[in-house]
Amino acid sequence: MSAPSGMIDPAIFEGLQTKVDEDTAVRDELKDIIQALEKQNRNISFVLSRAHSTPYADLPSVLKASEESIQNAIETVGNLAQAASKQPYYKFNSMWSRQVQDALQGILFWAWLGGKDYNGNEAKCGRLLTLEELGEVLKVPTNLKDKDEFHITIEEYLLALTSLVEELTRLARNAVTLGDYERPLLINQFVKDVFAGFQILNLKNDILRRKSDGLKYRVKDVEDVVYDLSLRNLVPKKGE
Amino acid sequence: MGPKRSRDGAMKDEKSGKPEQAASPFMPMFEGFRAELDEHHDRRERIIKASRDITAASKKMVRTLGQPVPAFVTKGNAQYWEIIENQYQHIAADVQGLNAFRYPQITGGNQEFMEALSFHHYLESQTLISYDDARARVASMSGSAGAVLLTPEDYILGIFDMVGELMRFSITAMATNGKLPAGQPKKEAKTSQDLPQDQDADTMDVDEQTPASKPSEEPRNILSDLRALRLQLEMFEPGGGKLGADVRKKADVMRECVDKVEKALYGLTVRGTERPKGWVPDVREDRRPEVESY
Numbered sequence: 001m002s003a004p005s006g007m008i009d010p011a012i013f014e015g016l017q018t019k020v021d022e023d024t025a026v027r028d029e030l031k032d033i034i035q036a037l038e039k040q041n042r043n044i045s046f047v048l049s050r051a052h053s054t055p056y057a058d059l060p061s062v063l064k065a066s067e068e069s070i071q072n073a074i075e076t077v078g079n080l081a082q083a084a085s086k087q088p089y090y091k092f093n094s095m096w097s098r099q100v101q102d103a104l105q106g107i108l109f110w111a112w113l114g115g116k117d118y119n120g121n122e123a124k125c126g127r128l129l130t131l132e133e134l135g136e137v138l139k140v141p142t143n144l145k146d147k148d149e150f151h152i153t154i155e156e157y158l159l160a161l162t163s164l165v166e167e168l169t170r171l172a173r174n175a176v177t178l179g180d181y182e183r184p185l186l187i188n189q190f191v192k193d194v195f196a197g198f199q200i201l202n203l204k205n206d207i208l209r210r211k212s213d214g215l216k217y218r219v220k221d222v223e224d225v226v227y228d229l230s231l232r233n234l235v236p237k238k239g240e
Numbered sequence: 241m242g243p244k245r246s247r248d249g250a251m252k253d254e255k256s257g258k259p260e261q262a263a264s265p266f267m268p269m270f271e272g273f274r275a276e277l278d279e280h281h282d283r284r285e286r287i288i289k290a291s292r293d294i295t296a297a298s299k300k301m302v303r304t305l306g307q308p309v310p311a312f313v314t315k316g317n318a319q320y321w322e323i324i325e326n327q328y329q330h331i332a333a334d335v336q337g338l339n340a341f342r343y344p345q346i347t348g349g350n351q352e353f354m355e356a357l358s359f360h361h362y363l364e365s366q367t368l369i370s371y372d373d374a375r376a377r378v379a380s381m382s383g384s385a386g387a388v389l390l391t392p393e394d395y396i397l398g399i400f401d402m403v404g405e406l407m408r409f410s411i412t413a414m415a416t417n418g419k420l421p422a423g424q425p426k427k428e429a430k431t432s433q434d435l436p437q438d439q440d441a442d443t444m445d446v447d448e449q450t451p452a453s454k455p456s457e458e459p460r461n462i463l464s465d466l467r468a469l470r471l472q473l474e475m476f477e478p479g480g481g482k483l484g485a486d487v488r489k490k491a492d493v494m495r496e497c498v499d500k501v502e503k504a505l506y507g508l509t510v511r512g513t514e515r516p517k518g519w520v521p522d523v524r525e526d527r528r529p530e531v532e533s534y
Contacts, residue, residue: 006366006367006460007362007366007367007368007460007464007465007468007469008367008368008465008468008469008472009367009368009370010472011370012368012370012371012472013472013475013476015370015371015372016371016392016395016396016476017476017477019392020392020476020477020478020479020483021477021479023479024479024480024481027479027480027481088338088340088341089338089341090338090339090340090341090342091340091341128266130269131269143276144338145338146337146338147338148337148338148340154273154276154277155277158273192264193264193265193266194264194266196263196264196266196267196270197264197266197267197269197270197273198270200267200270200271200274201270201273201274201277202274202277202278202281203277204281204284
């Protein structure tokens with residue numbers, strides 16, 4: 001009874017199978033690159049996490065040590081961009097969005113520590129790279145609207161920014177431990193400024209909303225550090 | 241203490257002596273983000289709404305199609321076609337170019353419409369609509385702003401759902417006609433249309449109808465089509481990822497549907513001659529009360 005029925009043209013399913021197989025092949029290709037990026041991100045965060053235990057004056061050594069892994073990540077993002085631009089951007093971007101965010105966060109932290117402007121002297125903390133500047137560092141486009149190619153999205157940037165705030169919150173406490181009472185104040189202002197920015201966004205119920213909801217607790221954490229310092233008269237006088 | 245000030249000097253200066261809560265130097269940047277995120281969310285919401293409306297209209301369409309009265313079908317469904325077409329046109333501009341794959345929220349509506357479309361197509365022509373035809377159909381409904389994309393995933397998952405409709409359709413038809421829908425679509429439309437009159441003389445028909453149930457062994461009927469579909473769907477390799485998960489979920493339901501029709505036909509073959517028309521074992525008798533109310 002199930003003789004080859006006239007109902008289904010076999011070409012229909014053959015065609016579909018081909019399409020799906022092609023997508024699988026693309027996924028496999030991307031997966032390799034993304035895994036490489038993941039590894040390099042871990043290296044970046046491994047090196048940069050030394051900032052938490054390094055006195056301000058020695059930061060240049062940390063920045064220098066991070067150079068290589070950051071270069072590697074930049075290269076891998078370049079490979080990813082090349083492979084991904086052959087496909088419709090949003091068809092596969094969920095595959096790498098996470099890893100790209102981690103890379104962004106690493107570079108944001110590196111730049112905040114002074115890596116972007118480092119000129120051989122003292123590292124100068126507190127810089128926030130804009131989305132465009134991040135794109136320049138990574139050598140990929142940002143926030144594309146009329147071209148369907150690989151780029152860094154606003155959402156990825158903002159998510160990375162929330163991770164940066166978390167990292168800095170941690171740094172505020174650790175700086176105090178290292179006897180550095182100035183950076184917590186810098187961080188306090190920075191985190192507040194970022195928080196103020198997030199507050200004007202109209203967020204929907206998504207991951208960005210959840211992450212940005214967490215920011216107020218980070219603001220409070222840093223405020224607590226500043227409070228502890230001022231209570232003990234440890235805050236450096238302004239205009240010193 | 242303010243390396244950060246360097247990046248936005250001009251704005252900073254006027255607020256120089258500021259304590260907290262003064263404007264953040266990042267404000268202009270975030271204002272830009274806000275505008276774009278708002279745009280994105282508006283698009284997404286339009287698409288979610290369209291997807292829901294398409295789903296609702298498609299479901300209603302399927303329900304009308306499912307009653308074996310094809311003559312009324314086209315008329316009754318015109319309004320749903322219109323709703324769906326309007327919705328596709330409404331969002332077409334939102335899913336062009338870069339944004340073609342940005343809003344997976346449309347997939348629900350697409351799948352449901354695919355189910356309705358393929359079911360409709362089957363009732364009319366007794367063939368499975370091809371992916372290219374289905375995609376072209378959605379594209380033609382999307383209007384001048386460009387096509388809304390029907391992905392291979394939408395198509396496949398819609399076809400899985402259509403199997404359920406075919407099952408419901410065959411069982412209803414067996415319950416009312418005492419035989420499996422088969423043969424040319426035109427013939428089928430005729431028998432179905434005869435139905436209302438038949439129902440008046442329900443009992444009288446029994447003897448007449450019984451011999452008519454024999455030809456259900458025709459080489460091609462809805463069950464052989466269901467089996468062919470099942471075969472193709474089982475051969476299909478969805479790969480990993482989301483499609484793989486979705487397909488595995490739907491595959492079980494699909495198999496059950498084919499089983500149900502086979503069981504019902506078995507019941508009809510074994511006991512069919514002893515039962516009055518309209519009585520089929522092991523299936524919901526949703527048709528029966530309606531018949532009696534005539």
